[in-house]
Amino acid sequence: MTKEMDLREMALAILMEVTQNGEFSNKVLNQTLTKYQYLSKQDRAFLSRLTEGTIERMIELDYIINQFSSVKVNKLKPVIRNILRLGVYQLKYMDQVPASAACNESVKLAMKKGFKNLRGFVNGVLRNISRQLDTIPYPSKVAMPVAYLSVVYSMPEWIIKNWLEEYSFDVVEKMLQASFAERETTIRCNTNKISVEELRKGLMEQGVLVGDGTYLEEALKISKYDSIQRLFGFSEGYFQVQDESSMMVAHAAGIKKDNLVIDVCAAPGGKSLHAAQLLEGTGKVIACDLTDYKVDLIRQNIQRLGYTNIEARVQDALQFDESLAEQADVVIADLPCSGLGVIGKKNDIKYNITPESQKELVALQKEILKVVNKYVKKGGTLIYSTCTVNVEENVKNVEWFLNHSDFVLEPLTEFLPERFVKREESDSTMTKGYLQFIPGIYHTDGFFLARFVRR
CATH class of the missing domain: 3.30.70.1170 (Sun protein; domain 3)
Structure with missing residues (x-):
């Protein structure tokens, strides 16, 4: 068996775990790379590119396959479906892989997985795609904008429709383009x-x-x-x-020496650790999360970075801790969200979120805010943040919270770094007290934060 076959077989195994068993792609890929540590840097790069690329381009790959397959993608056997996806990705996006290799190795992989009778089908579909790759018709950008954006950028149509209600076509396309850009x-x-x-x-x-x-x-x-x-x-x-948008949270909080900071959904601990850093060894950070597993991640990072003014504890954000009532100078509420601001890093999020689960997250965010705002002392600060660009989870939740609490928004301009404020001074929402980072416009992930102060 060739080395290339080994790598493609590993890629297929990862795809099966993600598409059939609902595993997170970055988790399965990392586990695979850890298991096969003997792989060279070049092989690790090939495997990562093939699996991550196939997953992030899956809607487009399926669209292409459906132009040439007598059986629609969703009717194919899962193994064959994923072998074809891997093959088409190599044909369209991996110039260093000869078309003959992409086709031949896909056929061999199908045979190895027990589908000898389908080798002609796999070979025929991929050879036809290879010959006509440059002439495949795509949906019209003008006549079918939703379908165009969905296919070209492999984003589910319902998300595209939502975004087009909230942002202009150009902004949506910039966000989508940014999700595919190579990033440091x-x-x-x-x-x-x-x-x-x-x-x-x-x-x-x-x-x-x-x-x-x-x-x-x-x-x-x-x-x-x-x-x-x-x-x-x-x-x-x-x-x-840590992304720069996430780093803005601790700056926006205006943390001062000797503050008590509570981070209510802290894992893996980036914002908590940043807060501890800004305290310069004074005060205290209490970093909470729901499970032992998540809190262990925080503790590992605390130990590695060497902070002594931070404590990690298991605490359900929906359960009020009476002992902390009105004790915190700063509460950081970076809450569970749809994650659509970080699809460039976690490319399977867009396939796993649904309209129903997004609505459930909006409701959960409100329920958590009802509880955790009680930890803020009078005159203290609450930072609400998410890693999404969805208005319902961001600005709409800000409006709801203002109407259901004794908090007011406070302008961000005096708290955020001068370099940022000067560069992005055209964003008037900073003076209102909140900020939406949009990928492709800002040089960050998609992220939202708002600064509230208790009256």
Whole structure:
């Protein structure tokens, strides 16, 4: 068996776990890469590109297959369906793979999986696609804008329709384009342990490509590396992976020395750890989450970064802790959400969310806000945030909370870094007290935050 066959077989196994068993793609891919640590950097890159690319382009791949298959995609056997998806992705998006290899290896894979009788079908569909790839008709951008955006950017139509009600066509297309753009990993320097320049130097000496953050001095953008855990300073706690939009939460909170900060849905702990960093060894952060597993993730990061002013505890955000009533200077409520702002990093989210589950999340966010606002002392701050661009989960929830609490919005401009405010000063919502980061317009994930103060 060839090495290429091994890699394609691994890719198929990952796809089956994701599409048939509902597993998260990043989790299954990471497990596979950990299991097969002997893979070279090149092989790891090939496997990651093939699996992640096939998943993020799945709607388009299915559209193409349906133009050439006598049996529609949703009627095919799951193994054959995923073999064809992998084959079409290689044909359309992996220039380094010869068309003959993409077809031949797909046929071999079908035979290996016990579908010898379907080898002619697999071969015929892929060969026909290969010959006509450049002339496949797509939905019209003008006459069928929803279908066009759905197929070209592999986004479910119901999400496209929702977004077009909330944003212009151009903004929606920019968001979708951004989800496919190659992106660096953003890290936050733990300035309590090392300077930004020292961290930059150590990473560059490893051959890592390092650039400045767009908005924040403590942020760096890194690329051209193999494993985050093997990087300079990771085990020493010199940095934490965190998007700049997420870093804005601790800044927007206006954290001061000796504050008590409560993060109610904290795992894996990025915002809690940032808050602890800004406290400079004073005060206290209480980082809560629902399960032992999630809280263990926070504790691992606390131990790695070496903070002593932060405590992680298992606490259901829907259950009020009387002992913390009106005790917090700052409450961070980064709540469960649809996650549609981070589809560029978690490409299977768009297939798993439904209109019904999104409505359930909006209701859950309100229920949590009803509880956790009681931890804020008079004059204290509540930061509400999500990693989505859905108006119902963001601005609409802000309006609801203002009408159902004794909190008011406070302008963000004096709390956010000057570099950011100057660069994005045209966004008037900052002066209102909330901010929607839109991928493709801002240089961040899709993210929302609002700053409330208790009267």
